[in-house]
Amino acid sequence: MTAADAELQRAIEAHQSGDLSTAIHGYRCVIENDSLQAEAWHLLGVALHQQGEHTAAVQHIRRAIELCGTNEAYYCNYGTALLAAGQTADACRQLERSLELEPARAEFHFNYANCLKQSGQLDRAVASYRQALQLRPAYPQAQNNLGNALMEQGLLDEAAGCFRTALASQPTFADAHHNLGNTLLRQEQHDEAQSHFAVAAKLAPQRPEFLQSYFLSLSYEVDVNAQQRFDLHRLWGAQIDGLHPAATAFANTVIAERRLQIGYVSADFREHAVADFLEPILANHDPVRCQVTCYTNVATPDERTEQLRGYGGQWRSIAELTDAQAAELIRGDGIDILVDLGGHTAGNRLGIFARKPAPVQVTGTGYGWTTGLPSMDYRLTDAIADPPGESRRHTEELVRIPQGMLCFQPPTTDPDVTPLPGSNDGTITFGGFHRHVKLNERTMKLWARILVRVPGSRLMLKDRAFRHAHVMQRTQNLCDACGIPREQVLWETGSDSRRDHLAMYGKVDIALDTWPYNGSTTTCEALWMGVPVVTLAGDSYVGRMSASLLMQVGLLELIAQTEDEYVDCAVRLASDIATLQRLRGDLRDVMSSSPLCDGPGYTRALEASYREMWRRWCDARHSARRAS
Template identity: 45%
Template sequence: MKKNSRKPVAKAKHPQASAATGGGRRSATAPASCAAAFGVALGHHQAGRIAEAEAGYRAVLHLDPDHPHANNNLALILRGRGGHAEALACYRRAVKRTPDDPHLHSNFGCLLVDMGQAAEAQAALRRAIELQPDYAEAHFNLGNALRGANDLDGALACYTEALRLKPDMAAALSNMGDLLKGRAELSRAVEYFMAALRAAPQMPEPCNNLGETLKEQGRITEAVTVFQKGLGVHPTHAIMHSNLAFALNYTADVPVEMIYRVHRHWAERHADPLLPAGRAHANDPRPDRKLRIGYVSPDFCAHSVSFFVEPVIREHDRAAFEVICYPCSGRSDAVTERLRAAADRWVPIVGLSDEAAAARIEADGIDILIDLAGHTAENRLLLFARKPAPVQVTWLGYPNTTGMPAIDYRLTDGVADPVGLADQLSAERLVRLPHGFHCYQPPVVALQPRPPVLDSGVVTFGSFNNTSKVTAEVVRVWAEILKRVPNARLLLKSRQMGDDETRARYRNSFITHGIDPDRVELLARIPAADGHLRAYDRLDIALDPFPYNGTTTTCEALWMGVPVVTLAGRSHVARVGASLLTNVGLEELIASDEAEYIAKAVALAGDPAALAGLRAGMRARLEASPLTDHKGFTRSLEAALRAMWRSWAERGG
């Protein structure tokens, strides 16, 4: 369900840190052997013998506690394993001894960024640039710091300066591309990623981000090819492998069985080896006691996932369940504050390694741990791989299996995953909720009661899904609908349409199918939430893409009175639309193949009275449906969770 812009992306945000090579100034009491000891430690460091290097630097610091370069290099090692407090002390000693060393200030700034001390980090990096204006790495690091503080214009200026000084600086090229991608300047982003790969062919980040950007442009086959080639070079890159699995969900020509196998291969390579042998949990196995539920998500904010999880967190029966939220992203807004207030406990795991986060969750005594991200951005699947809770579940955020046996269950329903093939395509055991697996919290916005065709005489079809879902097959079918309704128009809106080249490519694709470009309107993202929702007032009929159906967009369209025509496919990703429409009583809008999809859309376009009736009654229909029955859905979910717990308890814990 997640917006594709939130797909997992490996950003090349790694700071350019420098290991000091000089001996530095020694204190008057330091023995002459100090410089030699530092040289030996540095040799170990450069050869990759980290334990020996650390021991050597500590020996130097025993002789000369303020040795700037030993402090710097030890801090680099400590920072690499999360030892931030000791690394901070090292840098403070080093900077005090050698206040005019730009490399020390730059490295110090990188550590401070990691520690969330944004103002001091920026001050340290600006000091490095003041001391050495042509220090490209310091400009790059300051760009990362500013980007982390959401000063995107400042970050852009810093990356630009770093590249002026070092035009082939691959990390800066990659981060510039990623920043442009975030601004929907997708074509420019592709150029920067390709330049980064030319400068550093073995660097994984630009390869990964290039694949992601091609996917956002709707160039799915090219994206899959990039990921596959990248994994040939970087077979242990879990995020790139995740992105390949995710990208395959958009393809119509790859068998669902093969897509399942890619997900299992991801788990076999990256997750399964992390599951401790003979894993036992100390949780109290009494079947009817109060349970502690943990939700893990990077999207506890104004994001699609929160539209569906917020009412559940709010409505949980606190006599039977304690709710702990584990946010794994630093993004925060008004929705975050509502969720924080609704949860019993709020335990951020941002910055914690998967191992440390798993240990924290186990120490919290979580009975059932629920993943809300799957193979999407900033997911923590490798935390779940360590099995910190006795029962683990995935739900909502990803339209396919995680591929992980360490996750016991996946929540779904009988329409999205009919009994049979779906069970064979899931590494988790499927638990089918009786009235759909979605619980939608609709926005507070007025309904426009009349479909626009009644005033204009022209039917407007539309889709506000991300371009990743609008594949060549979808364009072909939508073009056929326009041919059969000669005066109809099509309105497509997505963030990615803000990119000129992407917009031109889609316009040309409709021209190729014989559609006058004046009949197709392509809109970029409308920033204001009410502006986005008001855009539905322009639609008579929403067209669900396939094989990757919409979720939030379908719920929004229905809430705004717009009927949605969907095509039900073979797997979950292609049956979410059918699930939603079934649970609001609109089964007549579900097609079983392309021909029926076209026929239903054309027939509805030719019946203005039916459109008017649907629009007038849509709000009441949704309000009476299981989709917006927050308490009823939560009780159903809780019953499923309780059954999972009892099953674990009956097995002896």
């Protein structure tokens, strides 16, 4: 063995042991002594790819192919590096070349399938994954990725089968546990989904997204108390903080009263319930005091996106950017206060906030609990949703907006308020238009008590998910178990039209809120359509959202503090047709003139809070400079 061969072998051994830095150094040494050593160029590229330096990996593997264009493994790894570098079309061509040279390699079909899936060619990707599995039946990675492709196609049962097969051969495969959990969650099998999320989080504590999925799956569980939720969120925050240490140095001008650069990060700049609470803010920001930049994580903008964009400010799409790239963009824009509008909900970009690209970071509309991030400075709320003392369950400092935590933008295509349906024959219809996951035994038993005490009354349940037989059956079983007679339940799946959805409130006399997870958008919509909402105040933000909204509209009498009060309130209201008729006729006007719909007033209060946050940051910087 020559000295060059020995050097290459040592580098390969370091590479195989996971010591990438030593391997990379060794491969470079080989190339310096022999620039025609194709294998060294190839393996250096592979190591750089594994280290995340995809552009450099592409360059080095390309050089290996120039030196030896007949090695099928070179083309396969070249395609994989190109795919990671975002060059999908070229990646597919190189992976096809590897298959031309060696069609019987399962991993070549697997990598080609990954490329097809990323380019959106799901049918071809599925076929290629199946080919890989035909060549190598015991291939859990291919089973897992096939399951992901099938899940994207909506074939949930088959996808779940793939994940289970992968786990049968590799029980510690964390990704397969996580993906199976996601599939089961979409199938409304929450208990089993939670168990797989928990296993994934335990197997891979370095993957914070697994723990995130776990505690999100617990969102509507009654038996998880506020302290348990806080502990899980804080653990997640510690995990992601350890992966991405927050920045501490900023170039922002330290002048307390200058025009502020405000950045909003959201996946909901589109037709989404959260947009109803974003619009008043974007529409009413003072351009003299604030320059607004919206960082939109929306892959497919819609008409609502364009509507929101019309309020001015700067818009940046971050849908195609990594968290690191987006953080660098935000830092380059000189944002003073960066506001998260999603928390841990779908499409969130909390990984950006973990990197601390702005001096002051705030979380607000869109999520009911703490983010758990040490780098998140403040959380927006109010004194009803989070009474004094609640700070103990937040990693952020709570900032209470005097007018209330939310400001609602009424829909522009709303139908007219209809006459009270119960005024015709005295039959009272209660409504629950919440997502079925909020319907639990405790809530349904309360509703059963109300129906017993209001003779002849009915309960209308509405959720698009009732289109799925298993969801309908689960909810029917819950009604049966809680003593709600089947003949008193009206089932509605509704339509995808928001106007049609709002029109359904025309069939409801009184809306009943869920516990422990209240409504927010549903509460606002009901009130706007003239339907009073009876709520039971809980012990956390998500259990006090409706109380906050009702307080803003002046309907304190509809906020119950105990279960008995909740039942009595609904029964009392059902027996007072005159009051129901008055509310039916007045609620829209009352709501319009209330703080809940006062966009300018809310935004001024919000800007005042931002200004105080900024002053505090500036004061801290001045103090630090004096101390040094």
